[in-house]
C-alpha cells in the first residue's frame with residue numbers, strides 16, 4: 001500500500017484489498033491449519049502451516065504495520081503474549097529498565113515470570129527521561145515504557161528517551177532496545193517508531209479491536225534483524241492470533257480513526273464535568289492544561305484516548321456506593337470498547353502490585369479509571385452525576 005496514504009485510508013485498505021481470486025472485499029477467515037505443497041520445499045503461495053503464517057494473520061499484520069509506520073508486525077493471542085515475545089529477546093543476567101507507571105500485568109510478567117530466569121528489573125526513580133537514563137546499567141538490554149500510562153495517564157517524552165538511550169552501550173556493546181506499550185493512544189494517536197522507539201507493543205484487546213469481543217496482541221518493528229528474531233520466536237513458541245480473532249481485529253481497525261475521535265471527545269467532556277464536581281477529589285486527564293507534561297500531547301500525540309481517572313472523596317465505602325449508583329457505565333476490566341467501562345485499579349488491573357508500590361505511584365483505594373465508550377456524552381455525564389450524588 002502507498003505509504004503516503006493517510007491513516008483513515010490505510011485503516012480500511014492496507015493489507016485488505018479484494019481477494020484476486022474471488023473478488024471478496026473482506027479478508028476471509030482462513031480456517032485451515034495446513035497448506036498443500038507442490039513438492040519438497042515448494043510452497044504454493046508462501047504458506048505452509050498456519051502457526052507459521054496464514055492469510056488472515058498476514059493481512060492483519062500488514063494493516064497494523066502500516067498504521068504504526070512500521071515495516072513488520074506480528075500478532076499474538078493476547079497483549080501479554082506479545083510482551084512475552086519481546087521479553088524473549090533477553091538472556092540471563094540482562095536487565096529491564098522501566099518506570100513505576102506501567103500496566104500491572106506487565107509488572108507481574110517482569111517480576112513473577114522472568115525474574116526466575118535471572119532477568120532483573122530496575123525501576124527508574126521517576127517517570128522522566130533523565131531518571132531512565134540514570135537507571136541504565138551495563139546489563140540493560142531493554143527499556144520499557146508506556147505513555148500515557150495505565151491508570152494515571154502519566155506522559156513521558158518518547159523522543160527524548162530514544163535520544164538518551166541511543167548512544168548508550170551495554171556490556172555486550174549493544175544499544176538497549178526501547179519498547180513503548182502503545183495500547184492507550186492506539187496507532188491513531190501516537191506512533192512511537194517515528195519518535196525513535198525500536199518496538200511498539202499493543203494489547204489489541206483494547207482500542208484496536210474496539211468492541212470488547214476479542215483478546216489479542218501485536219508488536220511492530222522497523223528493523224529486519226529484530227523482526228527475524230521475533231518472527232522466529234512467534235513460530236517457535238506459537239502463541240499466535242487465531243484466524244477468527246484476526247478477522248475481528250481487522251474489522252475493528254477499519255473504524256479505529258472514527259472511534260478514537262468520539263472516545264476523545266467524550267473524555268474531554270467527562271474530564272471537565274468531573275473536575276467541577278464537589279465529590280471528586282482529583283481528576284487525571286492529560287488534556288488539562290495544568291496536567292504534568294501537558295505539552296507532550298501536542299508534541300508526540302495526535303489526540304487523547306478516552307481514558308479519565310479520578311479520585312472520589314472518601315474511601316472504599318464511597319467507591320462502592322458510587323459503583324452501585326451507576327446504570328450505564330459497566331464495572332469491568334479492560335478498556336477501549338464502544339461501551340463505557342470503569343474499573344477500580346487497586347483491586348483489579350493493578351492488584352498484582354504490592355500495596356507499597358501502589359502507594360508510591362498514587363494508586364489509592366479511592367482511584368477509579370473510566371474508559372469512555374462512544375455513547376452520547378450527555379447520557380454518560382447524567383449517569384456519573386446520579387452516582388456521585
Ligand SMILES: *Cc1c(COP(=O)(O)O)cnc(C)c1O
Nearest residue numbers: 078079080103150183203205216
Ligand atoms: C490490557 C493491557 C495489556 C495486556 O493485554 P492483554 O490483551 O489483556 O493480554 C498490556 N498493556 C496495557 C497498557 C494494557 O492496557
